[in-house]
Amino acid sequence: MTPPPGWYRDPSAPHVERWWDGTAWTEHRRSPDASTPQQPYAQPQFTPSTPTVPLGTGVSGGSGGSGRAKAIALTAAAVVLVAAIVTGAVVLRGDDGDPQTQTAPTPTSSEPTSAAPSPSESSSEPSADDPSVVVDELNGITLPLLDGWARPQSVTETDIMMTTSGTYDCPGDDGLCRHGTVISRTVTSNDEKSPETLAKDDISEAADRAYDRNKVNQRPFHGITSHEVVGQGSVAVAGRTGYFVRWRVKTEAGPGGYVQSMAFPSSVGSESMVMVRYAFDAGEEGPPLADMDRITKGIRPVGDEGTGGGVGSSIGPTQ
DSSP, rough: OOSSEEEEEEEEEEEEEEEEOOOEEEEEEEOOOOOOOOOOOOOOOTTOOOOOOOOTTTTOSSSSSSHHHHHHHHHHHHHHHHHHHHHHHHHHHHSOBBBOOOOSSSSOOSSOOOOOOOOOOSSOOOOOTTTTEETTTTEEEEOOOOOEEOOOOOSSTEEEEEESOOOOSSSSSSSSSSSSEEEOOOOOSSOOHHHHEEEEEEEHHHHHHIOOOTTTTTTTTEEEEEEEEEEEEEEETTTTEEEEEEEEEEEEEOOOOOEEEEEEEETTOOOOEEEEEEEOOOTTTOOTTTTHHHHHHHHHETTTTTOOOOOSSSSSOOO
């Protein structure tokens, strides 16, 4: 409760009194023994823990009390005065030595304590638990996880970033196949820095790995019988200019599919070249071919969700 107007011990100078108008301190000050008549003190509601109280509280100047009562009262007043002086010295100088200012004669505040700010609901850096993206921490990129796609499960290749949901029996050698995979890897085989050269050199290996002979020496589609280039050119990836090559491959067993190799410089570390490979089954069971473009356009550097577009952002033919 805010104290009523009156003379109170000045928190910035405990040896004088200062006028409190009921809402704020004024510039009127006086010595405790000033000759001007004192207005009656109203008793503010102070908590026991505060020593900052108005002078004269509980002390009577009349002659009606006994000598012992007066002595007790004077002793109590002296204790309050000493405590007020000590408290004023503490208030004037904090633990670090800087001046402190008390804004009212009451030590308690009626204002509610502000709640601690809650953590941000969204992180500027996507995590591996973010359901909307997959994170390639090694190459410093995130890839959008579109509908129908899932994080890799029960796969032997560590650089597979996502696959289509579910599996099916391969039409060639025994085993389980997936209708679509996306792979992200760092180019370490040579020092080539041209995205175009890297993509053109990689597409044949990417096609063989997806539709000819896999890493465990199986031929899930009994090999590739032919291929044709259906798209190639510059493309913007994560704010960098890259290059892609897309093939349509036909296989001895099954409907064949589309394979794409895409090279671009990483935006982290030594800016090593990154290769992203796509393998989509053709036919009605395969994922939409447009998902290649959507995933490419959604690739971002880790921690920079707004990066995108740029030269070559339109990939070209999709059939």
